Every structure is written in structure tokens, then in C-alpha cells.
Amino acid sequence: MNKLLILVLASVITVGCSSYDSIDRYQAADQSQDLHDEDNDGVINARDNCASTPINAVVDNDGCPTEKETSEQYKLQVLFANGKYDIPPAFLREIKAMADFLLAHQEAALELQGYASVTGNTTQNLQLSKNRAEAVREQLIRFGVQPNRLTIVGHGDSNPVEMNNEDVGHALSRRVVGTVVGYNQDLEREWTIFDRRSL
Numbered sequence: 001m002n003k004l005l006i007l008v009l010a011s012v013i014t015v016g017c018s019s020y021d022s023i024d025r026y027q028a029a030d031q032s033q034d035l036h037d038e039d040n041d042g043v044i045n046a047r048d049n050c051a052s053t054p055i056n057a058v059v060d061n062d063g064c065p066t067e068k069e070t071s072e073q074y075k076l077q078v079l080f081a082n083g084k085y086d087i088p089p090a091f092l093r094e095i096k097a098m099a100d101f102l103l104a105h106q107e108a109a110l111e112l113q114g115y116a117s118v119t120g121n122t123t124q125n126l127q128l129s130k131n132r133a134e135a136v137r138e139q140l141i142r143f144g145v146q147p148n149r150l151t152i153v154g155h156g157d158s159n160p161v162e163m164n165n166e167d168v169g170h171a172l173s174r175r176v177v178g179t180v181v182g183y184n185q186d187l188e189r190e191w192t193i194f195d196r197r198s199l
Contacts, residue, residue: 073181074101078136080174085131087139095136099143105182109149112136112178117170118157130154136176
């Protein structure tokens with residue numbers, strides 16, 4: 001019985017050694033393609049047409065980031081003293097911010113709408129509203145905005161701000177307003193656990 005056991009053990013050891021010997025004879029196969037992905041966008045270098053994709057960008061089949069159009073809106077409101085069209089110094093910062101927005105969005109144009117309160121002569125109020133809009137336009141030009149991107153409209157006292165307090169309503173009616181929308185091309189980003197999405 002002992003001889004049989006020794007014979008079985010010897011054959012197992014021999015078979016095990018021969019299988020390890022056969023592994024050493026195989027070599028790793030050469031890769032025909034570069035399977036590396038240096039910019040970690042999920043597309044291998046051999047197919048990647050955009051070699052330095054920003055991190056977390058959504059990519060197409062060629063490894064290039066996809067873009068989406070976004071828009072942002074900027075509003076301007078400047079208030080004036082009764083019967084005046086000189087810009088109060090307190091509003092220069094707002095006008096400068098609008099100029100910066102327009103300079104950053106060269107495709108955008110702005111219509112400045114001037115208004116007056118219902119006090120005074122209607123014909124004079126119409127001219128006053130135009131003068132106010134023109135004053136803001138000239139200030140935007142001084143801040144670097146091209147004149148052809150700015151237009152003015154005077155509405156006179158046709159659209160007063162209605163308030164319970166009549167004096168406050170008159171003060172808010174003496175205004176120049178303008179709204180502009182700028183468009184941007186932004187990279188579409190992959191969702192991560194750190195993103196917040198509205199439901």
C-alpha cells in the first residue's frame with residue numbers, strides 16, 4: 001500500500017512540474033494597436049483624434065469633446081433725477097458691468113429704452129427719455145462698446161411704474177433699461193457624484 005501511495009505522489013509531482021515547464025515556453029503576444037489612453041477619455045490613442053481632452057468632458061467616438069450652447073442674460077437699469085438726463089455717478093458701475101458683458105459677447109447687441117415719469121409735458125418727456133437713453137449709450141461707448149451694437153428708443157411717459165407711493169413710482173419711471181442675452185460654447189461635462197442636478 002505504501003508503494004502505491006509513493007507512486008501516485010511521484011506521478012502528481014511530475015505532472016505538476018511538466019505543466020509549469022509548458023507555461024515558460026509561451027511568450028506574450030505583440031499588440032497590433034496602441035491600446036493606451038493617455039488622456040483618459042475612454043478612447044484609445046490609435047483612434048483618438050483629440051489627444052488632450054479635458055478631464056470629465058463628454059467625448060464622441062473620435063475622442064473629441066462635445067460642446068453645448070449656453071446663454072446668460074444681463075439687465076441694466078439706470079435711474080435719473082426729475083427733468084435730467086445726466087447719469088448719476090452711482091450707476092456708472094452698472095453701466096461698466098454691462099459694457100464688460102457686451103465686450104465678452106461680441107455677437108450681442110443692446111437696445112436701450114428710455115422712459116420718463118408722467119409729470120411735465122408729454123412732448124418734452126419723449127425727448128427727455130431719448131436723451132437719457134443716448135446718455136447711457138455714449139457712456140457704454142466710452143467704456144469700449146462699438147456704437148453699431150447700441151440702439152436707443154424713447155418711450156416718454158407712456159409706461160410709468162405704478163406704485164402705491166406716487167413719489168417712488170415717479171422716481172422709478174425716470175429710467176433707462178436694457179436686456180441683452182449672450183451665448184457661449186461650453187464643453188459638455190460628464191456627470192459625477194459631486195454634481196447637483198435639478199429634478
